[in-house]
Each structure stands twice: as C-alpha cells, then as structure tokens.
Amino acid sequence: MPEVLETSQDSAAAALEVRQLEVVFATDASPLKAADKVSFAVPAGRTLGLVGESGCGKSVTALAILGLVPPPGLITGGQILFNGDDLPSLPERRMEDIRGARISMIFQEPMTALNPVFSIGSQVAEALRIHRRTSRPEAWKAAVEMLARVGIADAAARAGDYPHQLSGGMRQRAMIAMALICRPEVLIADEPTTALDVTTQAQILDLMMAMQRDLGLAILFISHDLGVISEIADEVAVMYAGAIVEQAPAGELFERPLHPYTRGLIETLPGAGPRLPRLAAIAGQVPDLGALPRGCRFSDRCPLADDECGASEPTLAAAGERRRVACWKAAP
Amino acid sequence: MSDTPILEVRDLCKRFPVRGKGPFAGKSWLAAVNAVSFRLDKGETLALVGESGCGKTTLARAAAMLQPPTSGSVRFEGSEITGLGNRSLKPLRRRVQMIFQDPYGSLNPRLPVGAIIAEPLLVHGLGDKAERRQKAVRLAEQVGLKAGDMSRYPHQFSGGQRQRIAIARAIALQPCLVIADEPVSALDVSIQSQILNLLRDLRDSRRLTYLFISHDLAVVRHFADRVAVMYLGRIVETAAAETLFDAPRHPYTRALIAAQPVIGRGKRTAAGCLSGDPPSPLDPPSGCPFHPRCPLAAALCRESRPELEGDSGHQVACHFKNEGGT
C-alpha cells in the first residue's frame, strides 16, 4: 500500500487522514462542490476542530468519512485513509463493520437523532449487538455500564427510559454511550453541544475530554462556535465555502490568525475585553456555493482583496512549521 | 431616575395549567414566572438571561401583554395595562414590537418583502398606499436592504437578511420598546455582529428601549446596559452589565459565566462546572430553587428561599451573597 508509506511524518500517527477530498452535489443547475480538496489528519488521542459557518461543508466532510453523504451528493475525489484502507473505495458491507465500531459519530440534536420508539438502553445495546456476538442480556448489561460511565445516574433504571423522558444533556450522554460502547478509535462529533444550554454544554465537553483520555480517541469536533472549538481542540481547521482556508494548532490560531476570514470571525465576536460601541463585522453574506466569486472564494468579502485575489485562487500552503493558510495576502 | 420608566413590572406571575395524571385528577399549576419585578427606563437595554425553560421568554411575553400575566402589575409609561381588553391595548401594541429568533417563521412566505414591512402600517391604518410603500422603502434602506429587494420573497433571502426584514417591520410603527427574543442565536457568526450593530444603531438613532432575551452571555455583555439572570422562573441576580460580569455574586451567575466558552483561554480544565440539570418547574425544590446544584448550599438554603435584595444597582437572591468564594 504505497499511500500509507508516503504519508508525512505528521500523519504517521494519524488515526484518520483525509486527503484532497471532494464532495459534489449534482443539482439541476450546476454541480455544487460542497467539499473542495479538503485535507487533514486526526492523530490518536487528539482533537481536530473543524470550524465554519452554515453551508461551509464541515458536516458534509464528516458524513463523507462514514460514507453517509445523502444523495445527490457524491465523493468525486480524494482519499480517506483509516487503518491502511481508503474508505470511499471499500464495499458497503465493510463500511458497515467500521461505522459505530471503529469510527463513531454523534450529532447536534439528540432528540431527533435518537429513535423515539426505543429505550435508550436498547439503542445503546444495539450498537454493541450489531458488531459483537453478544446475547441480549449481556448487551443490556454492557449498555447500562456504559450509560453509567457517561454520567447517567441510576443507569439501570434510566436505561429503560425513552428519549423524550430525558433532558437534552442526558440524551446527548446516551448518544455518546452509544457511540463509544464498541470502543472506536475515531469519534466524529457534529455540533454536539449546539442545542444545549451552556452549563450542560460544559458538562458534555468535559465528558468528551474524559472519554478521550480513557480510550485514546481521535476526535473530529465540528462546530460553528469558536469558543467551544478553542476550549476543546488541539488543532483547528477553518472552513469557508467548501474549502479549508487555514489550519493551525489551536493556541496559535486564536492568538495569531493568518487568514483574513479567521481574523474576521474572531474579531466579530463580542469578547471578554472592554465593551466597544460597535462590533467588527465581516461584510456581505455567507456565500452560496453555486455563486462563488472568481479567484479566492473569500475575495468578495475580504478587506485585503485586490486584483490578484480576484484573478486566481490561492492554495492551502505551509505557513510556518505546523500551519497552513490559503491566502495571497497572509503574512508569512 | 425621576422619569417614569417605560415599563415597570411588579410581582408578575405567570402560571400554566397542567393536566394531572389519571382521568379524574385535577389540574396542577406550572409556575413559569414567579413574582418577578423589574423596571426598564427609556433608552435602556435590559437583558434577561438564563437557560432554556427558566421563564425568560414567558416573562417578556407577559410583560408585553401578549399572554396576560396570572397576577401582578405591569405599568407601561406609568399607566397600568393589566386587565385591559384588546381594544384598549391597541395603542400599546403599536408602541411595543417584537423580534424573534427565527425570522423565517415570523415572515409570511407568500408576501413580498415590501408588503411585509408595510403591513403594520396597513393594520394600524397609517397613510395611503403610496405613502406606505415609500415608508417601507425608507425602512428597508435603514436596515441595510436594497430598494430592489422589496418585490422579492422571504425564501430568497439568507437568515441575516430575513432578520433585517423582521427588524424593519418591527420599527415601522416607531415603537418605543422592542422585545428581542434571541434575535441573533440562529444566525451565522459573521452575520451576528452585523445584526447586533444594526440593533445598536437603531437604538441610538431612534431612542429605542430593548428588552433583550438571550442565552449567550458574550452577546449580552456586549449589548446590554443591565442584566437580569433568571433561574426557575425567578430573577436571582440583577445588576449593571459590567458589574454583573466583573463581580457576579450569585453562585448561579458565576457558574453561567464560568461555563461560557472563551476564545484563546486554551483547552478547558474540568473545574467549577455545574452538575445536573435545572429542576422541573412542576416540582420546584424547597427553599432556594438553586440549592440542589449550588456549591455553597447549606441547611438554611434548603429551608428558606432568599429574597432578591440589595440596592437598586445590584440585587441578589442568595443567603451567601456577601461571601466571595469561587
């Protein structure tokens, strides 16, 4: 497998590596590129934060990893390397063995993401029974243990509860139990705390970090919330209109953003500093994938844009030791 | 503070009937808002913050007489408005407007934007058709829409643009009080600040008073003059925004602020994180409603409920409000 041998030293320990991924949605008008040459690696025991606004392609990227892009979306290029395999080229049956067992996913809205007609215990146990030869009572016992482990008090009794009987935080804990009961290597979390209150969000973030320590999980954490990303991610990739525009270790990214979009996002947030009469703002609207500007995809909203930016698109290039940025104007 | 406040709410309660178990069980009551008092002066922005289900939206709706309160008094520009019929409330409806979290849900999908913005004028019989159209264009331009947008429909706009439409409609009748219920929560980060700036500009240019509901403390800290923190239907702390964020005194306020993710603080360390969920308002705890989750709770807290006390600048409902602590 030559692909595995030629990986860079950074991704040598990567549990999951995405290379030049392209996902296209065939529409009546023109095909929309929801993910355009997306590349990143998530090492075991670390968290990569994927941050961006609605429609930037972060969720599509996550679903592509599991082979769950909804039609009419298709993976049209690139590789997703996991354990020596290129996932998009695996047959569906082998993907089923990987989903939920070795790569798991949790979602934004645990109320709708859990099946309303089954108890949470049986939904957690099902994840185990799909992948391991387990008897029903054994799987139930393991599910109760897992529910207790993710902090559900009186798990033996709560396991019989249905999703609507639990609070939002408890439901998300049940989702996490379901995702982790088979001890996967990779966890993909798509806005897992967005629907929750702040105090519950803090509890769930703490739980995810604790589970990561215990299981050595590689986490791909997707969020629109820079604050959450800053508190949980080791490394951050910023997506805009289908492409990663900047990637850096979390500390460096927030301290010294290189891409004007990243800088704009950070500056627009009402922060902890002195109260200003007005907030900084990024002009214009989040772009429509069908109508991207020529050249750099951020050029129509960028304060630094000039003719060069409108003429050709910058590629994601190294900017310092562990940083990459796609901008003609980024100071090196 | 000699001026009459725009809005003065005293001991407002809002209860909802809940059907009990069993076919013959009687009704029980859910106290969504419990004996809440506050005042809102002209040009001021008061933020109601708290977690979902704390009663902040119900309080705002009851104060605006959209859902009449169960008991208590609401004075609008000095005159009592509780107990008034719909006809007597019509002038009030004109002067109090609302902006909601999901602008799409509140915009009629079959009307063009121009008609949506002009509709309040039509309802209140202001101006003739040409005047109304002219006014709608002026309003649209004020909120950053183009005159050419007037004939387009809501679904042709992005979330941020739709919120601008909703704001234009809200200010069409020149209200003095605007109730903004999570106006930026559904918007993208880069659009949030545009809308917050717009709301602030309108406040300055039109001397608007805002009752601003949000769960996002960073937004509240930026936008509000005063903040009231709600928990289980009651205000547990209220103070000027800067005081509240710099020196919070209620343990719940402190926990909320600590739980708020902050950029560039580095990876989180699990400390001071509030455990459990808020209790059900159907079965509130004895004594202080916060005691089951409170790090400072003592026997006293289980037995008696602390009143909201303090000078008019900073009021706290906690038995241990004078003890610093973490």
Added chain:
Amino acid sequence: MTGFLFQRLIQSAVVLAVMSFVIYWLMGLMPGDPIDLMISADPKITSEDAARLRALYGLDKPITERYLNWLGAAVGGDFGFSRLYAKPVPEALLPALANTVRLLGITLCLSLLIGLPAGMAAAIRPYSKTDYTINLLAFAGISLPAFWLALLLIIVFSVFLGVLPAGGVAALGGDGFWDQAKYLVLPVANLTIASVGGHTRYMRAAMIEALRQDYIRTARAKGAGPARVVLGHALRNALIPVVTIVSLDFGFLFSGALITETVFAYPGMGKLIFDAIMGNDYNLALVALLFVTLLILIGNLLADLAYAWLDPRISYR
C-alpha cells in the same frame, strides 16, 4: 391503562346511545311506516284498521316516547322482531354479521399483507423503477370503480372461465372448505383490489418520511445494515400514522362492502341494512346500523391501543 379503557368504554356507550337516537329519529323521518306496507299488500285494510294497528304497535305516539320504549326494551335484551325475516332481530342479524366479518377480516388481512410490504419496497428507493411500478398498480386499484370491477370479475371468472360462482354463499352446513371458500374469492378479490392501493400509498408516504429522519442517519452511523435500518428503525415509526389511517379506513371498507355485497348477492351486513331500510324494517335496520357503529368504535379503540404499543411517547393515563 385501565383508567383509559374505562374512560373509552363509557365514551363508546355514550356514542352508541346518541347514535341510536339519531338513527331512530332519521328513520322516523322516512316516508311511510310498516303499516303502509301492509296496506299496499292487502287492499282490504280500511283506514280505521290502519289507525287501530298503528295504536297497537305504538306508531301513533311521539317519536321520543317510541324511542324511549325501544331503548328500555333493548337494554333489557329485547331488540324486537324483524318483520322482513319474520324472526327476532338477533337471529336475522347474526348470520349476516358473520358473513361480513369473514369478508372484511380476510380482505383487511390480505390488503395489509400486500400493501404494507409493497409500500415499503416503493419507499426504500423512491422514484426508482420498482417505485413507479408499485405506484402505477396502486393508483390503478384506487381508481377502478368497485361495481365495475365486480362485474368484470364475474364476467371473466364466472361467465367465460366458469371456475367461480357469480354470487351467493355456500348452502348452510355446506360441505368442504373449498365449497365455502369459492364463494368468497371474488368478493374478497374485489374489495382487496379496491383497498390495497390506498394501504400501499399510505405505507410508502409514512416510510419515506421515517427514512428521512435523523435517527435513521444515527442507525446507519452505528453500522446498522439496510435490513436493520428499514425493519428495525423505520418500520415501527412508519406504522404509527398508518395505524390511524387504516382504522379510519375501516368505515370506508364497510361502505365498499355494501356495493360488493350487492353485486355478488352476498348476504352480509351491507345487503341486510339496504334491504331493511327499503322494507321499512325499523327494528332490523336500527340494530344493524348500531352494530356497524359498534364495529367502527372497536376499530378505533384497537387503533388507540396499537398506538400506545407502537409509540412510547403516547401514554394513556
């Protein structure tokens, strides 16, 4: 749950009582009464005789009083006498009821056994060839008028092929299984073709909706294969709306049965009610209509119970 059942039983009793009055009153509004029929049959009856007979049968009293008299007797177990069949009402009614229950029961089972899997198959790949084929057949079934289809079936299977009887039922105490069954084949086929299309369409719509939900994505993300996703996760959710519609359909099936029973000369409830009303047989028509009401009430109750079993969010306290 017992509380709920108790409540529903009381409700059903009230509905039956109200219905009995409404039906009694409507039939009182119909022109003519049994005595008129007697007069037309026997020209020797004078108007004095008629008045005497009316007084004897209590037909000269106000309708409310007549209704209360009937109700009192009915509660005591006396449902009166069917003039048309010259038997007590229950004896006239029960064979017809048995025939109809057999016809509708078999039809409903068949229709669901064909319709639900077909709807599911169509929903799994919407807008595929399978889906188009199933939809086409379903619409054909919905669109064919029941009486026309019944005539067509009779012409093909009874007249041309001569393999099945055109109508009626087996003689009483009749012979082997096939002797009984062959009289059912055409009516059942007719009613099934009329109702299976609807059931297929309902199931398809409910299944497509269920397969679109977030929890389906969750199930796939935990490695569930297609069979488990469809049968394990989507089916139970899809059945919740289908149960409602099927139970509401129960009444529709009954009215469809009236046409089918008439065309095939099948002695079921539909035909019985039709004959009873045309023959001014008050007692029989009244009790037969109440039985139909009762069957529909039972259908709704079963649907409510099925809900509670399917959907844990619904709890009858």
